[in-house]
Amino acid sequence: MGNRATITLSADKKDRGVYVHWNGGRGSIAAFLDETQKRMSMTHKTVSGGDIDTEVDEEAITTFYSIFYGVAREFFGYSSKYKERDPDSIYMASEHVRKGTSDNGCYVIKNDFTCGRIDKENFSEYDANCYQHITQFFDEVHHALCAVVAEETDHYKDPDFSLEQIAHHLACAEEIERNAANRAERLRNKFKAKQAEEAEVVTDEAEA
Incomplete structure (x- = not known):
């Protein structure tokens, strides 16, 4: 298939x-x-x-x-x-x-x-939904890379964006910020759960 x-x-x-x-x-x-x-x-x-x-x-x-x-x-x-x-x-x-x-x-x-x-x-x-979904994916990837690469602001002059363009970039950056915070929280919870799981295994082995 x-x-x-x-x-x-x-x-x-x-x-x-x-x-x-x-x-x-x-x-x-x-x-x-x-x-x-x-x-x-x-x-x-x-x-x-x-x-x-x-x-x-x-x-x-x-x-x-x-x-x-x-x-x-x-x-x-x-x-x-x-x-x-x-x-x-x-x-x-x-x-x-x-x-x-x-x-x-x-x-x-x-x-x-x-x-x-x-x-x-x-x-x-x-097909229209596929096109929109994939196009949006690449747009978000581009903005995510811009957000995490320090050289974007450290070494290069920002383009003279219009107010509408700045608003769009800001909205993308804020969404990335929310997603990053959510991912960090999910990973934090997974880390704690795995720690507890491994600690339980060690305890069981010690008691065996």
Whole structure:
């Protein structure tokens, strides 16, 4: 069982790409694509390096695959309560990619990051919810990293945000603050419970 899909570039002459075992629907793939484009370097804002008609080189292709893989891997590793650094839901694929899967087939991505199979204006309710959930996840991750990295304020000048942008960043920071406090309390309680459990084991062994 799964919600599988493969992702490849239309300009790639090799049969390779990325395989996802979960979240292979249109909404999820659209969200992964959006985040991939945000993380691409200035020279690769389109897969062709800025000019859709330009021949795509190997660097642009491998850059796209590596970033897309990292984006999806980050989501699979941290989007649920079961946090892990090595999720097994995504793989780099080097054969049978264009044949797709029995669940969602293959998404062939054009040089401008569009895909003929993805139409955000006509998503089903399920796909729209997936897109919103994953997009929100990456937005929250970005703000969380900004909140915990000291260099954000120590070494770099803050951008001249608008009042609306500042309000948005503040709301995100306050939510992170609440979540961090809640997580600390949960871990504190788990620590105390584990201490009591181990102390009870030692006592039982001593009495045996």
